[in-house]
Amino acid sequence: MGWMTELGQQLRVDAVRAAAAAGSGHPTSSMSAADLMSVLLTRYLRYDVARPDDPHNDHLLFSKGHASPLLYAMLRATGAIDFDELMTYRRLGSRLEGHPTPRLPWVEVATGSLGQGLPVGVGLGLTGARLDRLPYHVWVLCGDSELAEGSIWEAFEQAGTAGLDNLTAVVDVNRLGQRGPTRHEWDLDAYSRRISAFGWRVIEVDGHDIADVDRAFAQALSTTGRPQAILARTRKGRGVAAVEDQEGFHGKPVPDAEEAVRELGGVRDLTVQVTQPDRSGTPNRFPDGNLDLPTYQVGEKAATRTAFGKALVALGGARGDVVALDGEVADSTRTEYFAAKYPERFFECYIAEQQMISAATAMQARGWVPYAATFAAFMTRAFDFIRMAAVSRANLRLCGSHVGVAIGQDGPSQMGLEDLAMLRAVHGSTVLCPCDANQTAQLTVAMADRKGISYMRTNRGDTPVIYAPGERFPIGGSRVLRESTADKVAIVAAGVTVHQALAAADRLATEGIQARVIDAYSVKPIDADTLRAAARDTGRIVTVEDHWPEGGLGDAVLDVWADGTEPPPRVHKLAVRSMPASAKPDEQLRAAGIDADAIVAAARAMIGG
């Protein structure tokens, strides 16, 4: 016990020193949890520090990511990093960022937006139990403030009803949030009532009593059938009187670091030999097979959402690493086909989009290839989680169905009209907008090997099949559907508006106006070469999208010319500019000014003008 007390003090000292060197950071939030992490590291965590990719390793997530000095102090105590590197905390070029990111090989996912580590931990628990089928344990250090986030309760619910006994949340109840006292301060019973109501075993401890903490971890590990929450009453800034349990010291170095180190008993250089992982069992993998991708004949009608669902089933047959998640709308997104065929690889997240994205992030961290789907409109619910997945360097495949006014009667609450803007503004993302079933199928498969966050938007209603089976649609490409040397205008469309563009071009042709039609199914990256050629050939581009005017296809097209090298062509952006209501799909396209008539009018105006 004495040794763990000493290690706890070492972790505090190193957190204080790291923040002092950086001139910023969160030492006080680290100090409250130092004893908890000392015990975990010494006696309970099973992890090969030399092999962070070992599939048998336990998982440790800092949901309270701002306590990064503590994490880095732990890494130093294990020998993973040395003292000199610890002192690079928060500096340009250092792997030790203000909040943990996977630039460090011991960090699986980025944290720092509160309320995300626990949902990801739940995802890792599901992955261990249902996918990897390995006995690793998932440990999540949570703050007390972040228990106010709804996403935390989505996580408690998902884990509790799944009975994930491989998951332990360690809640550092240090009573003080950023601005002042938390809602429940040290009322551990308030948290206990809530968390146990969700089916978790709750263990309350004094977070600075090493023996008490040790007993709590042992109890947690011996629990079967339920996830466990260790509620630890702690003191922020523990061990340094100037800051301990004081307001006004959140996210700041302690005022006198040297004095603090002395008060903590001085510098120590203890080294922890972390217990090796339980290497029993090999990681489960489902069988691979041949890709038997459904095809559609030109002239058929099919909804792109249905083509996505069928392609996902085919992909699941070809690749045993593909898994699917849905937010209780699998009958709409069509992941229900995958759920029926591969129930062991399907995860029903109910209407909890934040938990859904977190679980997908966890699964990809373990090498699985997750596809997560819901209505495009409801992807907005998880924007912070998608954003952070990009910081995590995660490879996620997302599908948003029911896009745009074209859904018809359900009205604006159900219409994805900002999904392109949202997903384009995710670092390193890929944004796809297919218009027919064969194209959708091909792109669904292409997403599997795509790095980063890839997103496909699909339509509710049927659209005609315009591409023959076997045609290829590389990401970053486009398809020129009408082209002549006499083209006076280029119409750039994607998804449902491609069919409106074709109708418009046909009508313009009867008036003697040749229009090029470009299917920009890859909105990001967009096919700059084809667009530049169209601009050179015609000088006029009409873009048409079932989306608000901001951040979507039109902006993506204009962005081609945003490197300053040549003047852009004239562009007329057609998009949804007024708040839709309920109406039939064709009435909606007309009312929004994105139907064939609107395209014809825009093209005529540009050519006449």
Place this chain on the structure above:
Amino acid sequence: MGWMTELGQQLRVDAVRAAAAAGSGHPTSSMSAADLMSVLLTRYLRYDVARPDDPHNDHLLFSKGHASPLLYAMLRATGAIDFDELMTYRRLGSRLEGHPTPRLPWVEVATGSLGQGLPVGVGLGLTGARLDRLPYHVWVLCGDSELAEGSIWEAFEQAGTAGLDNLTAVVDVNRLGQRGPTRHEWDLDAYSRRISAFGWRVIEVDGHDIADVDRAFAQALSTTGRPQAILARTRKGRGVAAVEDQEGFHGKPVPDAEEAVRELGGVRDLTVQVTQPDRSGTPNRFPDGNLDLPTYQVGEKAATRTAFGKALVALGGARGDVVALDGEVADSTRTEYFAAKYPERFFECYIAEQQMISAATAMQARGWVPYAATFAAFMTRAFDFIRMAAVSRANLRLCGSHVGVAIGQDGPSQMGLEDLAMLRAVHGSTVLCPCDANQTAQLTVAMADRKGISYMRTNRGDTPVIYAPGERFPIGGSRVLRESTADKVAIVAAGVTVHQALAAADRLATEGIQARVIDAYSVKPIDADTLRAAARDTGRIVTVEDHWPEGGLGDAVLDVWADGTEPPPRVHKLAVRSMPASAKPDEQLRAAGIDADAIVAAARAMIGG
């Protein structure tokens, strides 16, 4: 009792008929809750149907917005709408949209994205208790599926700890979600344990036993000190054997509407005289005063977040209708100044951004002028709520602090780098990005009278004051900071990049290159006239923003030319293109390629090229 049974059947019949006429909609989700709403409408709701704006009215929210046919059937029963209008459900031009919106005067906020009605209801409860100080009651009809949303638990927590006894959630536990059974089906105790743990009184009832339901409402209304949840066990599609408690009938008209109406006992034309509101008391309003806006001298340094906070206090002194909300970062966003001065008008939402936006939406529905603030990065947490606030035609003022790489060491999890894209893609929104303290103060005040969703992004670090006190900054305007007849390029910046642009222009001037500098503080609407003039005069525009390249200032500038009337100028968009890490603010701007050096290089390249 018999009369309420009959009214319940009428509501079912009318829901069935409305959906049959529309060919779509959610009659089965309406039928489960019909008895609950019959009792509420007949005996407990206090509402002047002829005066939906009466401040004394109770509030009724359909958090399960898809049960709109039930709501519209209730409106018909009260005489608010007639049968002919009911039959326009989901048609082009009808006020009876697929999901309720405020196009109907009896609907305060739009619902249809699940998990939002209850948080707004909590906001109305807070408004009644703390702002209006009126004895109205808030009734929220929830579905059981939506209890999976984290936002619902943010709401339970906020209301439970606030002890809002003016709030009743009526949960229609009909066991079936969209795709199939809910997680807890008819396990009312599972819900009861969870909800009561959050400090609510829970009352379990048979939702089709009129006497039982009547007793539950009476118990709820007599409860003091706690919000109440009526958990009603119901049957989806109740009363029509072909669909009752059957899977596969979510969101579809009943197969044989005529037969269903017969089975329900035929058409009825009962009219309910809804109880008049309790008109005791007058709505509280806090006193107005003079606007004593802080000013800053040119050359001073101040953070725009601080200027926002101080302006908000001044505004609070001038206008008694201004209120503020924060997500437990008031010391960072600087709403803490308002909280200190006007504690009765400040709402600490803790780290629950979804509940924060919902509460703001509720307050504006009652005529208050809410400002809600958190880190810009964490506004992403509430995107679905902001999106729906636009559907609600809400007037919200949002402030996102700590934008961009300029925050420095904390790293990407804390950097608002997608906020412009997100907020621009909100229908009817206003997006402001001030660069100095006087400008921030003026714009903070201007937001108070702005319709729709207005958003201001503020900086963490100090920036120099460049505008004199008293200068005016109209929304939709811009400021030209450098201008000559010899301008060869225009630099368009906003926020922190304005100062980089000025430095770049100074440096270019020493090389004999005159550069116009435009402060585009109003990103949406953007000052098209000034940008067109700059394009005419210089032919070259460099945009520079502390934001991802997608959807931000650069796209807003290009959008000026997206009406096809004239060719855009050459534009070079400088933005953050690689994933930042931790570093000092100036190192970050340099690494991102948005500092003065990068601007100089871009300008030179355009002019040389």
